[in-house]
Amino acid sequence: MTDRVEAYIDENQDRFIEELKQFMRIPSVSAQEKHDADTRACAQWVVDHLKGLGFQAGLIDIGGKPIVRAAKKGKSSKRVLIYGHYDVQPEDPVGEWKTPPFEPTIRDGILYGRGATDDKGQVFTHFKAVESLLKTEGGLPCEVLFLLEGEEESGGDALARYVSQAKDELKADAVVVSDSTMYDANTPAITYGLRGIIALEAIVRGPASDVHSGAYGGGVANPAMVLAQILAACVSREGKVLVPHFYDDVVPLQDWERQSFRKLNFNDGALAKELNVPHLHGESGYSTLERLWARPTFEVNGIFGGYQGQRSKTIIPASATAKITCRLVSNQDPARVRDLVIEHIRSVCPNTVRLEINEFGASPPVLFDVNNPMIRAAQEAIRKGFSRDTVFIRCGGSIPVVSTFVEQLGCPVVLMGFGLDSDGPHGPNEHFSLDSFRRGTKAAAQLLRMT
Numbered sequence: 001m002t003d004r005v006e007a008y009i010d011e012n013q014d015r016f017i018e019e020l021k022q023f024m025r026i027p028s029v030s031a032q033e034k035h036d037a038d039t040r041a042c043a044q045w046v047v048d049h050l051k052g053l054g055f056q057a058g059l060i061d062i063g064g065k066p067i068v069r070a071a072k073k074g075k076s077s078k079r080v081l082i083y084g085h086y087d088v089q090p091e092d093p094v095g096e097w098k099t100p101p102f103e104p105t106i107r108d109g110i111l112y113g114r115g116a117t118d119d120k121g122q123v124f125t126h127f128k129a130v131e132s133l134l135k136t137e138g139g140l141p142c143e144v145l146f147l148l149e150g151e152e153e154s155g156g157d158a159l160a161r162y163v164s165q166a167k168d169e170l171k172a173d174a175v176v177v178s179d180s181t182m183y184d185a186n187t188p189a190i191t192y193g194l195r196g197i198i199a200l201e202a203i204v205r206g207p208a209s210d211v212h213s214g215a216y217g218g219g220v221a222n223p224a225m226v227l228a229q230i231l232a233a234c235v236s237r238e239g240k241v242l243v244p245h246f247y248d249d250v251v252p253l254q255d256w257e258r259q260s261f262r263k264l265n266f267n268d269g270a271l272a273k274e275l276n277v278p279h280l281h282g283e284s285g286y287s288t289l290e291r292l293w294a295r296p297t298f299e300v301n302g303i304f305g306g307y308q309g310q311r312s313k314t315i316i317p318a319s320a321t322a323k324i325t326c327r328l329v330s331n332q333d334p335a336r337v338r339d340l341v342i343e344h345i346r347s348v349c350p351n352t353v354r355l356e357i358n359e360f361g362a363s364p365p366v367l368f369d370v371n372n373p374m375i376r377a378a379q380e381a382i383r384k385g386f387s388r389d390t391v392f393i394r395c396g397g398s399i400p401v402v403s404t405f406v407e408q409l410g411c412p413v414v415l416m417g418f419g420l421d422s423d424g425p426h427g428p429n430e431h432f433s434l435d436s437f438r439r440g441t442k443a444a445a446q447l448l449r450m451t
């Protein structure tokens with residue numbers, strides 16, 4: 001049976017891609033002040049685009065980056081809230097891009113550029129799904145409410161504040177999010193768990209300024225070495241986090257999950273090869289998927305201090321800094337874990353240095369029951385759009401506002417992602433398969449029809 005909506009999506013593919021490229025050309029890097037105007041321009045571009053599709057759309061400014069809100073009524077009284085983010089990560093390391101990050105380029109059926117997969121390309125599947133329904137069926141099957149934020153990548157809380165304030169007028173039958181991944185290029189997936197996150201930095205301060213390591217070495221603590229010792233006291237060589245009580249609230253995997261992870265036949269060797277590491281590593285006693293999806297971690301995102309230039313320079317640095325994040329899983333409470341981690345770092349830090357700890361954002365993990373009707377509908381929609389069966393997965397990443405949707409709106413959340421971990425989100429040469437873009441658009445349209 002030919003499906004007019006799917007045929008429209010096929011026929012208009014080239015134009016959809018050109019429009020997505022326009023969206024990707026706007027460098028909406030939320031973390032960097034120099035891009036504040038671009039970020040706002042990008043939000044306005046989205047508003048204009050959705051107005052062009054007949055939506056009532058506008059920006060909401062409540063501090064932080066603007067929120068795009070756009071709504072259009074449908075044939076039924078049901079309402080689907082579609083969330084995404086229009087901001088992107090900084091372009092660095094800029095020298096490693098084969099083509100410039102904000103000049104989207106297609107090579108071999110793959111679209112390269114910042115935001116291709118995270119999240120502009122995925123958001124755009126929903127824009128084009130609604131367009132296709134409107135153009136072929138004369139209306140939407142249900143009301144669609146888009147809420148797009150501009151600070152997902154930089155830890156902002158504007159959308160969480162807005163959702164909490166406006167929860168009564170945001171009531172929906174489901175929240176749909178495409179900001180996660182498929183299991184692999186041939187296996188679409190529904191994500192039923194995301195990890196949470198806490199972020200901190202630890203700064204170890206020693207001498208008032210960098211000093212001669214011959215004159216003073218041996219007489220005073222070296223902040224870089226102290227920092228290394230602190231970090232080494234946080235995770236064992238076997239990958240266990242050594243912070244007391246860190247694992248107390250972790251919900252163990254259920255039997256069905258362990259079995260379903262095993263059935264996915266994850267290939268450790270292929271991952272090691274993809275990442276170009278000699279061997280994988282992680283908490284002992286757990287499979288790779290269990291470690292990536294269902295176990296918490298302590299990670300160092302960056303470490304610096306002292307001399308970074310050519311050859312050698314004999315100093316004891318005045319300070320050393322580590323940027324730290326912990327990924328959390330249900331039912332770890334970000335505030336509690338943050339306190340535990342800070343307390344542990346303080347307790348292992350010697351009194352020969354001064355320690356400063358700064359806290360950044362935090363967000364809780366989420367875990368959904370896969371047996372809800374919306375998730376079943378999404379499974380069917382993806383089966384139609386991709387002509388393939390879906391699997392249930394968890395993802396290791398975090399989408400902070402999802403827990404706010406759960407708490408404030410109390411409706412089911414469907415995480416229907418079309419990207420791949422190997423798409424290079426946050427890194428150089430980020431990309432998105434145009435085949436996934438097309439199939440994802442079809443799945444998004446089918447889901448609205450089934451609501």
Ligand code: BES
Pocket residue numbers: 118119152153154155179180181197361395396397398399400
């Ligand atoms: N799209 C990602 C989250 C993601 C990554 C989901 C991989 C599933 C698989 C999202 O845009 C993201 O990167 N979030 C940040 C949040 C952080 C800045 C608070 C993350 O996970 O690091």
Ligand code: ZN
Pocket residue numbers: 085118119152179
């Ligand atoms: Zn994202």
